[in-house]
Amino acid sequence: xxxxxxxxxxxxxxxxxxxxxxxxxxxxxxxxxxxxxxxxxxxxxxxxxxxxxxxxxxxxxxxxxxxxxxxxxxxxxxxxxxxxxxxxxxxxxxxxxxxxxxxxxxxxxxxxxxxxxxxxxxxxxxxxxxxxxxxxxxxxxxxxxxxxxxxxxxxxxxxxxxxxxxxxxxxxxxxxxxxxxxxxxxxxxxxxxxxxxxxxxxxxxxxxxxxxxxxxxxxxxxxxxxxxxxxxxxxxxxxxxxxxxxxxxxxxxxxxxxxxxxxxxxxxxxxxxxxxxxxxxxx
Amino acid sequence: xxxxxxxxxxxxxxxxxxxxxxxxxxxxxxxxxxxxxxxxxxxxxxxxxxxxxxxxxxxxxxxxxxxxxxxxxxxxxxxxxxxxxxxxxxxxxxxxxxxxxxxxxxxxxxxxxxxxxxxxxxxxxxxxxxxxxxxxxxxxxxxxxxxxxxxxxxxxxxxxxxxxxxxxxxxxxxxxxxxxxxxxxxxxxxxxxxxxxxxxxxxxxxxxxxxxxxxxxxxxxxxxxxxxxxxxxxxxxxxxxxxxxxxxxxxxxxxxxxxxxxxxxxxxxxxxxxxxxxxxxxxxxxxxxxxxxxxxxxxxxxxxxxxxxxxxxxxxxxxxxxxxxxxxxxxxxxxxxxxxxxxxxxxxxxxxxxxxxxxxxxxxxxxxxxxxxxxxxxxxxxxxxxxxxxxxxxxxxxxxxxxxxxxxxxxxxxxxxxxxxxxxxxxxxxxxxxxxxxxxxxxxxxxxxxxxxxxxxxxxxxxxxxxxxxxxxxx
Numbered sequence: 051x052x053x054x055x056x057x058x059x060x061x062x063x064x065x066x067x068x069x070x071x072x073x074x075x076x077x078x079x080x081x082x083x084x085x086x087x088x089x090x091x092x093x094x095x096x097x098x099x100x101x102x103x104x105x106x107x108x109x110x111x112x113x114x115x116x117x118x119x120x121x122x123x124x125x126x127x128x129x130x131x132x133x134x135x136x137x138x139x140x141x142x143x144x145x146x147x148x149x150x151x152x153x154x155x156x157x158x159x160x161x162x163x164x165x166x167x168x169x170x171x172x173x174x175x176x177x178x179x180x181x182x183x184x185x186x187x188x189x190x191x192x193x194x195x196x197x198x199x200x201x202x203x204x205x206x207x208x209x210x211x212x213x214x215x216x217x218x219x220x221x222x223x224x225x226x227x228x229x230x231x232x233x234x235x236x237x238x239x240x241x242x243x244x245x246x247x248x249x250x251x252x253x254x255x256x257x258x259x260x261x262x263x264x265x266x267x268x269x270x271x272x273x274x275x276x277x278x279x280x281x282x283x284x285x286x287x288x289x290x291x292x293x294x295x296x297x298x299x300x301x302x303x304x305x306x307x308x309x310x311x312x313x314x315x316x317x318x319x320x321x322x323x324x325x326x327x328x329x330x331x332x333x
Numbered sequence: 334x335x336x337x338x339x340x341x342x343x344x345x346x347x348x349x350x351x352x353x354x355x356x357x358x359x360x361x362x363x364x365x366x367x368x369x370x371x372x373x374x375x376x377x378x379x380x381x382x383x384x385x386x387x388x389x390x391x392x393x394x395x396x397x398x399x400x401x402x403x404x405x406x407x408x409x410x411x412x413x414x415x416x417x418x419x420x421x422x423x424x425x426x427x428x429x430x431x432x433x434x435x436x437x438x439x440x441x442x443x444x445x446x447x448x449x450x451x452x453x454x455x456x457x458x459x460x461x462x463x464x465x466x467x468x469x470x471x472x473x474x475x476x477x478x479x480x481x482x483x484x485x486x487x488x489x490x491x492x493x494x495x496x497x498x499x500x501x502x503x504x505x506x507x508x509x510x511x512x513x514x515x516x517x518x519x520x521x522x523x524x525x526x527x528x529x530x531x532x533x534x535x536x537x538x539x540x541x542x543x544x545x546x547x548x549x550x551x552x553x554x555x556x557x558x559x560x561x562x563x564x565x566x567x568x569x570x571x572x573x574x575x576x577x578x579x580x581x582x583x584x585x586x587x588x589x590x591x592x593x594x595x596x597x598x599x600x601x602x603x604x605x606x607x608x609x610x611x612x613x614x615x616x617x618x619x620x621x622x623x624x625x626x627x628x629x630x631x632x633x634x635x636x637x638x639x640x641x642x643x644x645x646x647x648x649x650x651x652x653x654x655x656x657x658x659x660x661x662x663x664x665x666x667x668x669x670x671x672x673x674x675x676x677x678x679x680x681x682x683x684x685x686x687x688x689x690x691x692x693x694x695x696x697x698x699x700x701x702x703x704x705x706x707x708x709x710x711x712x713x714x715x716x717x718x719x720x721x722x723x724x725x726x727x728x729x730x731x732x733x734x735x736x737x738x739x740x741x742x743x744x745x746x747x748x749x750x751x752x753x754x755x756x757x758x759x760x761x762x763x764x765x766x767x768x769x770x771x772x773x774x775x776x777x778x779x780x781x782x783x784x785x786x787x788x789x790x791x792x793x794x795x796x797x798x799x800x801x802x803x804x805x806x807x808x
Contacts, residue, residue: 176474178785178799178800178801180783180784180799181783182779182781182783183458183781183783184779184781186776188781188783188784190784190785190799190801195789274790284581285581287581288580288581289580291576291577291580292581294576295573295576295577295580297745297790297791298569298572298576298588298590298790298791298793300794303583314476323770323789324770324787324796324801325764325769325770325771325772326771326772326784326785326786326799327764327771327772327774328771328772328773328774328776328779328784329760329774329776330775330776
């Protein structure tokens with residue numbers, strides 16, 4: 051008799067741990083090879099727990115040196131690369147063609163490397179020394195906005211990496227609602243994060259119904275930014291934007307985007323603040 | 334000690350010629366609005382200055398169409414040509430600076446010393462600064478061929494009428510946008526004089542349009558489908574309403590909103606300088622400043638000394654005629670604002686904080702409020718949480734730098750902060766910890782066209798000034 055394989059329970063990723071949804075709910079995910087999994091269907095309370103974890107992690111993560119954050123993001127790329135076979139299989143399971151799966155893993159790893167290199171450069175490119183008309187030292191530098199809630203795009207791995215990497219590279223922490231039809235890849239990626247020296251709470255991943263969870267994140271008063279990349283329903287996008295106005299979250303609107311193309315800086319800069327510091331000069 | 338009385342030193346208002354009535358400025362011409370019209374008054378005397386047209390939805394529509402039409406050519410002429418128009422405007426502002434300053438003080442109530450020495454020179458400088466960007470946008474770091482957005486709808490407040498106009502119009506035009514700007518209903522006059530300056534500079538018609546009116550006019554402008562960009566400076570409440578209004582649209586938005594800045598004084602600070610900075614931080618422009626240092630956080634060990642010095646310094650502040658060159662604190666801008674300041678101050682007293690103002694004679698007519706401090710303020714008090722937008726300072730104390738940071742950041746706002754200490758490493762540590770868009774260390778309330786300004790959290794988003802200020806006007 052052949053060996054019975056050990057299947058994985060796919061849970062949420064909150065505060066560095068893998069809890070089930072407090073609601074006890076799951077939803078059925080069918081993979082290409084015919085097996086099924088019960089993904090966690092996150093609730094409002096899971097979303098709030100995730101925001102709590104992200105807020106708790108923000109001070110430490112944003113306070114790391116940029117060099118250190120670059121090391122950690124690069125480590126994520128290394129670990130993902132080392133699990134290439136697993137992720138190709140995950141992507142095929144989620145419906146990708148085998149060749150396409152390989153291309154997507156390559157692109158995801160390369161994107162992480164690209165953002166890893168940005169951590170200690172963005173302040174130089176996006177900051178400035180300001181020649182004010184008076185005897186003052188004056189400079190501006192970017193700082194992370196805080197906790198950012200994200201509705202990830204459908205592309206299960208490259209999409210997820212493309213929204214998460216820029217946020218954490220610049221020091222934000224995040225709560226991500228993973229691609230609804232392909233949550234397993236996202237939770238597998240959470241395992242990469244959990245073994246890559248990314249502190250617990252820096253990235254929190256929820257699976258389930260984005261239309262159900264996103265409004266709680268959009269209206270949450272301890273969330274500073276909202277990335278609507280994965281929202282393709284225009285009415286939902288508008289409602290989320292309206293809710294986000296309660297505490298004036300920084301917004302990235304949904305729009306057509308070629309994930310395969312080289313990214314610009316806007317995924318980082320949308321969720322950066324600019325701080326300007328003055329000091330008089332004198333003897 | 335012998336003290337000398339100040340003799341009156343009034344600035345002449347002969348230099349300004351206020352017309353009995355003003356129209357809207359649309360497509361290069363002054364035209365009548367179709368609303369009811371309203372009066373603008375001198376807040377220091379309650380004298381009616383002029384009858385102002387009110388732009389209706391249809392008037393706003395005409396202005397947006399004029400701006401759209403002008404955009405076709407304005408966005409296509411070279412940056413160098415656009416820049417020369419802005420340089421020209423900067424020069425005319427400098428040439429007519431006294432006229433602008435006197436008019437600003439009459440319509441707004443701010444001291445002539447401030448409008449003459451701060452507002453108007455900074456306005457000219459702002460146009461001069463952005464004029465120079467117009468032909469250098471390729472080098473600004475926003476991609477190789479940045480494009481303007483189109484028509485900008487801009488709504489500005491009454492606290493720095495002409496300066497806020499400059500912050501909005503200069504970068505918009507430099508980037509190749511055209512604008513429809515609505516000044517505040519209590520302070521329209523300098524914007525209308527600016528329209529005249531645009532004519533004098535031969536700025537192509539429609540590039541700048543000024544629509545006067547109150548909230549309804551502003552709402553019509555923000556909601557107009559032909560507007561590609563909304564820029565607003567004002568209250569957080571209205572800012573949130575604008576964010577809701579533009580939700581789901583493609584409009585780009587920048588918001589510069591309220592604040593409740595902490596001005597933090599450590600025990601090793603040069604206390605006389607710090608007190609001067611605290612006074613400037615809250616009493617500059619009658620406290621009608623979004624980045625005003627309205628919460629003094631003073632280290633417990635020097636609290637008594639600082640408070641004594643502060644009271645002594647406040648006793649020398651001269652409140653009165655805005656056109657007197659010796660005046661430190663002018664008139665509150667409107668009866669409505671005065672009522673709000675009074676209400677919040679009464680709440681401060683009712684909640685148990687100690688209220689103090691120097692003996693100070695206030696004019697009988699007009700809107701006036703004596704400089705005021707509240708001691709024994711807790712973080713839960715409304716006067717420590719809400720923006721008063723008047724000459725009212727809440728005093729709190731702290732023991733350790735960490736406690737100062739915690740208290741300073743304990744607000745939904747994040748526009749500015751001040752730090753007073755002689756220790757360099759502490760300044761830089763504090764600056765890194767304060768969640769605010771501008772940190773003034775050993776100084777306060779400094780503004781410069783080259784220096785980006787704007788808030789964290791509910792103080793809004795986007796930056797005005799500097800290279801960063803271009804971003805809100807480019808694709």
